[in-house]
Amino acid sequence: MAKLDSLLLEVQLRPLSQYYRLTSFPVRIGRALDNDIILSDPTVSAYHLEIDQTEQGLVFRNLSKENGTCLNGKFLNQSILPVNQPINLRIGNRRARLLSSNMPVIQTSVSRCGGLLRVFCRPFCAIGLATITILAFLYETYIQSIFNKELVYYLSSVMPYLLGMIALALVIAGISRLANQRWEVFPALGLASLCMLVPHLLGELGHALNYFFTADWPLNALLLLSNFLLIPLLFYVYIRLHHAERWPALGIALLFSAPLLVYQAMDLTDQWTVGNEFTGQANFNRNLSAWDMRLKPTLSIDDYFTETEKQLKSANP
Amino acid sequence: MIGIHNYYANELPKLCCLLLVLMLIWQPVSVQAVDRSSSLYAEVQQAIYQIRIINRKTGHKRTIGSGFVIDRPYILATNYHVVSAYLNDPNAYSIDYLATDGSTGSLSLIDVDVLHDLAVLAANKNLATPLNTADIPEKGATLYAFGNPLGLGFSVVTGTNNGLLTESEDKNILFSGNLNSGMSGGPALNEAGAVVGVNVATAGNAVSFLVATKYLNALLEKIKTRDFEPGYNLHDSIVQQLKASSTEMLQRLISNPWKLVAVGGFQVPSRIDKSINCWDGSEADEERGLVKVISVNCSNEREIYLDEKLSVGSTQYQYTWYEGEGMIAPRFYRMYEAQNTAETDNNANKENVSDFKCETNFVKIATQAFKMTVCRRDYLRYNGLSDVLVTGAMVSQKRQGFLFEMFLTGVNFKESMQLVKQVFESFRWQN
Numbered sequence: 045m046a047k048l049d050s051l052l053l054e055v056q057l058r059p060l061s062q063y064y065r066l067t068s069f070p071v072r073i074g075r076a077l078d079n080d081i082i083l084s085d086p087t088v089s090a091y092h093l094e095i096d097q098t099e100q101g102l103v104f105r106n107l108s109k110e111n112g113t114c115l116n117g118k119f120l121n122q123s124i125l126p127v128n129q130p131i132n133l134r135i136g137n138r139r140a141r142l143l144s145s146n147m148p149v150i151q152t153s154v155s156r157c158g159g160l161l162r163v164f165c166r167p168f169c170a171i172g173l174a175t176i177t178i179l180a181f182l183y184e185t186y187i188q189s190i191f192n193k194e195l196v197y198y199l200s201s202v203m204p205y206l207l208g209m210i211a212l213a214l215v216i217a218g219i220s221r222l223a224n225q226r227w228e229v230f231p232a233l234g235l236a237s238l239c240m241l242v243p244h245l246l247g248e249l250g251h252a253l254n255y256f257f258t259a260d261w262p263l264n265a266l267l268l269l270s271n272f273l274l275i276p277l278l279f280y281v282y283i284r285l286h287h288a289e290r291w292p293a294l295g296i297a298l299l300f301s302a303p304l305l306v307y308q309a310m311d312l313t314d315q316w317t318v319g320n321e322f323t324g325q326a327n328f329n330r331n332l333s334a335w336d337m338r339l340k341p342t343l344s345i346d347d348y349f350t351e352t353e354k355q356l357k358s359a360n361p
Numbered sequence: 362m363i364g365i366h367n368y369y370a371n372e373l374p375k376l377c378c379l380l381l382v383l384m385l386i387w388q389p390v391s392v393q394a395v396d397r398s399s400s401l402y403a404e405v406q407q408a409i410y411q412i413r414i415i416n417r418k419t420g421h422k423r424t425i426g427s428g429f430v431i432d433r434p435y436i437l438a439t440n441y442h443v444v445s446a447y448l449n450d451p452n453a454y455s456i457d458y459l460a461t462d463g464s465t466g467s468l469s470l471i472d473v474d475v476l477h478d479l480a481v482l483a484a485n486k487n488l489a490t491p492l493n494t495a496d497i498p499e500k501g502a503t504l505y506a507f508g509n510p511l512g513l514g515f516s517v518v519t520g521t522n523n524g525l526l527t528e529s530e531d532k533n534i535l536f537s538g539n540l541n542s543g544m545s546g547g548p549a550l551n552e553a554g555a556v557v558g559v560n561v562a563t564a565g566n567a568v569s570f571l572v573a574t575k576y577l578n579a580l581l582e583k584i585k586t587r588d589f590e591p592g593y594n595l596h597d598s599i600v601q602q603l604k605a606s607s608t609e610m611l612q613r614l615i616s617n618p619w620k621l622v623a624v625g626g627f628q629v630p631s632r633i634d635k636s637i638n639c640w641d642g643s644e645a646d647e648e649r650g651l652v653k654v655i656s657v658n659c660s661n662e663r664e665i666y667l668d669e670k671l672s673v674g675s676t677q678y679q680y681t682w683y684e685g686e687g688m689i690a691p692r693f694y695r696m697y698e699a700q701n702t703a704e705t706d707n708n709a710n711k712e713n714v715s716d717f718k719c720e721t722n723f724v725k726i727a728t729q730a731f732k733m734t735v736c737r738r739d740y741l742r743y744n745g746l747s748d749v750l751v752t753g754a755m756v757s758q759k760r761q762g763f764l765f766e767m768f769l770t771g772v773n774f775k776e777s778m779q780l781v782k783q784v785f786e787s788f789r790w791q792n
Contacts, residue, residue, distance in 0.1 A: 324710070
């Protein structure tokens with residue numbers, strides 16, 4: 045059993061919890077100003093919980109008639125417990141734990157900033173990535189145009205992308221500020237850049253693969269991947285980087301990407317609905333590529349028609 | 362179309378003078394014409410009928426056209442497109458006639474010629490003295506078209522014979538007079554009151570078309586051998602007519618001597634038949650930026666009417682050359698790919714045709730590699746007929762592109778492949 049002076053009440057707050065060292069018993073906790081420990085939470089009763097020490101262990105006595113107290117997940121009336129592991133309490137809506145100072149602390153979370161993750165934490169890498177993203181979109185607007193224009197034209201057409209990237213970075217940084225009390229601007233910029241650059245690159249890759257296989261499925265598969273997996277994955281990696289545990293990180297990543305995922309799912313079902321309708325239009329791969337890299341060989345005219353007539357014996361699949 | 366517009370803009374003053382002169386000399390001629398048309402009307406009005414397709418459920422008319430008594434007192438001729446709704450669903454519709462004196466009666470369908478848009482009907486009693494037929498008179502002769510335009514009442518329209526359109530596939534008579542819907546199937550008579558054509562179509566502005574009577578006579582001859590009895594499956598007969606016409610057309614295209622014309626770096630066949638018209642489709646340079654575009658569209662401009670949503674018999678093909686000197690290859694190909702979007706402008710629906718099935722392969726045509734797709738869809742009610750779309754792009758050059766597109770409707774797939782193959786084999790690369 046722990047010594048009298050080594051017992052602690054941890055009241056969980058963001059971003060850092062509060063600790064009260066329990067030195068003399070009984071300890072009365074509540075919102076009234078004559079308590080030993082005052083919790084100003086509105087869901088806490090004036091006199092809420094009393095903790096006393098006996099030979100058998102700690103005696104927890106619920107005093108609250110309103111929201112009550114939970115002890116290790118069960119509503120408490122009066123209970124005696126030894127303190128050999130953390131005791132979870134819910135006082136009103138406020139979470140707390142009773143700890144002993146000799147309990148082991150969890151491992152220190154070490155900053156993981158190496159390899160590809162550097163784009164999230166090194167300012168230089170983040171700025172570099174943002175620059176690459178802007179250049180990629182600049183190139184995109186260049187090859188999309190068929191007119192000779194001044195550089196300033198291409199720059200102006202890339203501005204909306206830049207604006208979008210900065211806005212996204214600010215939102216991420218703002219959330220980071222709320223959660224961590226830190227702005228983390230460069231990691232946010234890195235994440236925003238990746239959110240824009242990766243779908244674009246996957247699109248390019250899909251296009252090349254479409255041509256390579258003379259089919260539409262590679263791009264469709266990559267788009268599906270990009271629409272449904274990319275954003276949650278990027279958020280997950282980003283949150284993990286900020287010392288979050290695996291499961292909470294996954295939860296938060298899914299929570300924040302949920303609106304996007306639902307939107308994508310709606311879009312997908314719409315596409316399926318439209319895809320099943322009769323359009324009267326022919327459906328085949330129309331991609332063209334300057335590099336002409338493909339699996340299918342170039343046939344002679346005779347072979348071409350032999351193959352075509354073999355495959356198209358009738359229009360029924 | 363733009364060319365024509367410009368022509369008129371430049372020639373407007375001259376045209377005005379011409380019109381003035383025409384008006385001065387027109388007066389006596391038109392007075393004479395009105396005289397003959399009124400006497401003709403009195404002579405033939407008993408032989409002219411309105412043909413109506415009646416929905417059996419409501420008892421109301423769905424389509425109207427005109428018809429006339431020919432060959433036998435109880436036999437009427439009209440257009441196929443007037444009675445097509447009945448033929449496609451005989452259980453839902455019936456055919457009846459309305460005479461100039463207001464009497465009505467029911468009709469039965471004896472035979473049709475879909476290629477020339479003709480139908481022959483029989484009444485269950487004698488109607489009137491049959492009209493005679495005559496050969497087409499000299500160009501410029503006055504013709505009198507009879508019918509019931511828009512169901513407003515029996516009318517006569519005076520116009521000019523402008524001869525057979527010998528280059529087109531249906532070889533109709535060009536009639537410079539205002540035909541209106543509802544007059545379809547009515548007779549166009551010469552001064553003597555003999556039928557020289559059957560009203561069939563109009564392009565507006567007094568440009569109208571008549572079916573030459575020799576096709577009507579041929580159809581009547583065929584029916585005569587059966588003693589004017591229906592007696593066989595009209596739908597099967599239509600399928601046979603369409604197949605024979607498509608086979609004949611494809612064979613003609615294949616065996617014609619082809620003249621090659623240059624479209625960018627290629628020499629390609631352009632007008633492979635008299636019935637096919639080619640137009641330049643190149644766009645103005647300023648709209649195209651760094652890309653040079655040369656385009657030729659060819660079409661036989663034919664539509665064999667089958668029903669409201671379905672027509673076949675069209676042959677269209679298009680060549681487009683793209684050149685982007687001074688562009689990097691990915692930039693050129695981005696534009697090139699965006700142009701590679703062949704779409705079929707055909708309103709066939711899923712009751713009529715299957716989905717397209719396509720096969721894409723790479724083929725070497727005139728030393729260059731093409732990514733070429735052939736698609737076919739089959740007609741569900743016209744067994745053995747398909748629509749064939751052939752479309753592809755040259756992929757072996759970095760800054761030059763060539764798109765080929767061909768769309769044939771209502772053809773035998775295997776026969777159409779012979780034509781396409783011959784087209785590919787005729788390409789020449791001249792760079």
